[in-house]
Amino acid sequence: MEIQPIPGFTHPVSSLTHLIGAGVFALLAFPLWRRCLGCRLCQVTSAVFSFTIVLLLSMSGVYHLLATTGTAHEVLARLDHAAIFALIAGSFTPLQPLFFRSVWGRWGMLALVWTLALLGIVLKVIFFQDIPEILGLSLYLGLGWLGLGSGIALARRYGLRFIAPLLWGGLAYTLGAVADFARWPVLIPGVVGPHEVMHVGVLIGIGCFWWFFYRHMADVVTLPAATADYAGAPRGKTTAIPQPRSTDKAY
Incomplete structure (x- = not known):
């Protein structure tokens, strides 16, 4: 579908949604940081x-305000x-070190994700015109859903409700990417x-992840003694994070 430009914007909705989103989340970085x-x-x-x-x-x-x-x-x-690869890896960056205990769960997984993200960045920059769209989509979704294992581990430890924002965020990213690949739906011809x-979908996904971290960052700072060592937090305080089940193993 061909999008009708307006003065200064080749793809008005695509450009404005993300420019406004950049401003909003730049401001929201401060309350998130203060929670830490x-x-x-x-x-x-x-x-x-x-x-x-x-x-x-x-x-x-x-990119979307420029001429084509x-x-x-x-x-x-x-x-x-x-x-896109940077954002995927950036979304893993608070999750793995703060919510997991083992060396693999904290740093091994994070190193793997960032390594794959950097490889993806190199491929996209150098071979941008040569990578088929389906391969690019598969790389993005594959790297993102690599976090499914982390999500399952957190759900086992704290319950499904705990990871709900992460799940909804992942679905928003995925459905948005699939919609773009399928060239459907056309909501307003020439506009949306x-x-x-x-x-x-990207904004919804980011919002879900941001809310998860905002909700639980302060809790990580005051995790109880059982998990304080891997969070770098003081011992002996209470937390709103559900307590791990006694049968769960560290991940």
Whole structure:
């Protein structure tokens, strides 16, 4: 579907949704960071998460306001697609070190995700024109849903309700990406098509992950003694995070 441009914006809805989103989540980085006071690891990982959000949304927003020809468009197209990998890895960055206990759960998984993300970035930047769309989609979704194992481990430990925002966020990302690939639906011809639907899905997905971390970052700072050692938090305080079941193993 061909999108009708307006002065200054080649793809108005796609550009404006993500530019506005970049501004909103840049502001929301501060309350998220404040929830982490008392835990340096929380502060660093939340900053990485927020940075990758703003990076993706700003690159995407600028890319979609540019004309569809020229060097700037080609460069921003690569940065836009590369930033997707950065956001996926950035979303793992607070999750693994703060909510898991084992060396693999905390750092092994995070190293794996960032390594795959960096490989994806290199592939997208160098072979942008040569990578089939279905392969690009598979790489994004495969890397994102690599977190399913982490989600299952958290659900076993704390219950399904605990991970609900992560699950809804993953579904929003996935449905948006599939809609864009399928070129459906066209909600308003010439204005809102599948790609715009994907952009909204991205914002919903980011919002779900942001809410999860905002809700539980403060709890991580005050995790009880059983888990404080791996969160870098003080001992002996209470938390709103559901207590792990006694039969669960560390992941």
